[in-house]
Amino acid sequence: MSILEVKSKSGSYRVVAEGNVLATLGEQLQRLHISERTNVTVITDDTVGALPFAKDALRSLAATGYRHQVLEVPAGDHSKSLATASTLYPKLLSFGMRRSDLIVALGGGVIGDLAGFVAATYLRGISFVQAPTTLLAHDSSIGGKVGVNLPEGKNLVGAFYPPRAVLYDLSALATLPARQWTNGMAEVIKHGIIGDARLFEGLEERPLVACPDADVLEPILTAAMKVKIDVVESDEKEANRRQVLNVGHTLGHAIEQRSHYGLGHGEAISIGLVLEAKLAVARGLLDEATATRIERVLAGHGLPTKTPRDDWDEVAAFIDVDKKHGRALWTFALPTAIGDVVIVDDVSPDEVKAVYDRSLEEA
C-alpha cells in the first residue's frame, strides 16, 4: 500500500494505492469526511461497470448508506466528448445532485477525464473522486487535468480541476486485458524518461510485460506517480515546467487522433516518444544511443514504435492545435537524457516533417 500527497492550490489530496480499496469505497468516503447525506453519482463505462470490483464498490456505498446512482457510457475514447457529457448533466439533475454532492470517476483515463470534466462544469463545479482502474490511469488520475476531445484535436476543452482524492485499487489491474496493460506501460516509461533514470533502467533490465505481484508493482507505480506529483506540484496549471509531462504527446496525440482511436493513448504516445527522441537527436539535444534505448525499452514492452504511414498534412493539422504552441512555431517537450526533458518553442513544421519522413523510410 502506498499513500502519497499531492499539494494543490485549490485543495491538496491523497493518492491511496492499495489492493481492494474499492471494496471499502463507502468507508473511504467516510474517511474523507463526506457526509452520509451526500448523493453519489458513479460514472463508469460499460466494460468496467460489469466487473466484480465495480459491483463491490456499489455494495460498499449501499452498506454505508450513501444514496447513489451509476451512469455508464460506452467504453473508449469516443465517449470523451461534449456529446457524452451532455447526456450526463440531465441525469445528475434528475437524481437531485446539488453542489454538496459527489461524483466518483470509476474507470480508466477516459472516465477520469470525462467524469472530472462533468464534475468541474456541473453547477459550476462539484467534488469528485478519482477511482482509476487502468495502469495508464496512474497518470491521468493525478494532476487535475480533466476534459474532452473535439473532432479537431485531443483534450481541447477542459479544466484544471483536482479531485478530492485518488482511490487506486491495484487489484482492479488484474482484469486488464494484456493490450491495456501494455498501453499503460508507455506512461510509466515516460515518467522514467522525465525524471527517474533508475525507474527507466529497471524497466530496461526487467520489462514489465504483464501485471506482476504487488511487491513488484507497487514500487514501480509509486516511482512513476512520484515523478508526476513532483512536476504538477511545481507547476499545477502548466505555465511552463508541467509541459515536460507532454513528452511524446505533440506527435503522439496527432497519431492517436489520426488512428481514430484504433491506437490506444499509450500506444500512440509510444510512437510519439520514439519520433520526439529522433527530433531531439536531430536538434543535437540527445545522443543517438539514448534515443535507441528509449525505442528499445518501449518495443521490449510490446509497444508499437513504428510510424504509421499517413498523410503528413493531416498529421500536421492535428499537431498545429496542440495547446503548448505559441503563435508562430511549434513547442515540443524533448528528452536530453534519461531523466531529463526540456521545452523547446522554436520548432518548425519542416523540421518535424523531415524526422517524420525519415522514420517512414526506416519503417
Ligand SMILES: NC(=O)c1ccc[n+]([C@@H]2O[C@H](COP(=O)([O-])OP(=O)(O)OC[C@H]3O[C@@H](n4cnc5c(N)ncnc54)[C@H](O)[C@@H]3O)[C@@H](O)[C@H]2O)c1
Ligand atoms: N488527465 C490526464 O492527465 C491524462 C493523462 C494520461 C492520459 N489521459 C487520457 O486517458 C485516456 C486513456 O486512458 P485509458 O488508457 O485508461 O483508457 P480507457 O479509460 O478507455 O480504458 C481502456 C479500456 O480498458 C477498460 N478497462 C478499464 N479498467 C479495466 C479493468 N480494471 N479491467 C478490464 N478492463 C478495464 C475500459 O473499459 C477500456 O475499454 C485518453 O483519453 C488520454 O487522453 C489523461
Ligand SMILES: O=C(O)C(=O)C[C@@H](O)[C@H](O)[C@H](O)COP(=O)(O)O
Ligand atoms: O498531466 C499532464 O500534464 C500531461 O501532459 C499528462 C499526459 O500524459 C496526458 O495525456 C494529458 O492528458 C495531456 O494533456 P494535454 O494538455 O496535452 O491535452
Ligand SMILES: [Zn+2]
Ligand atoms: Zn498521456
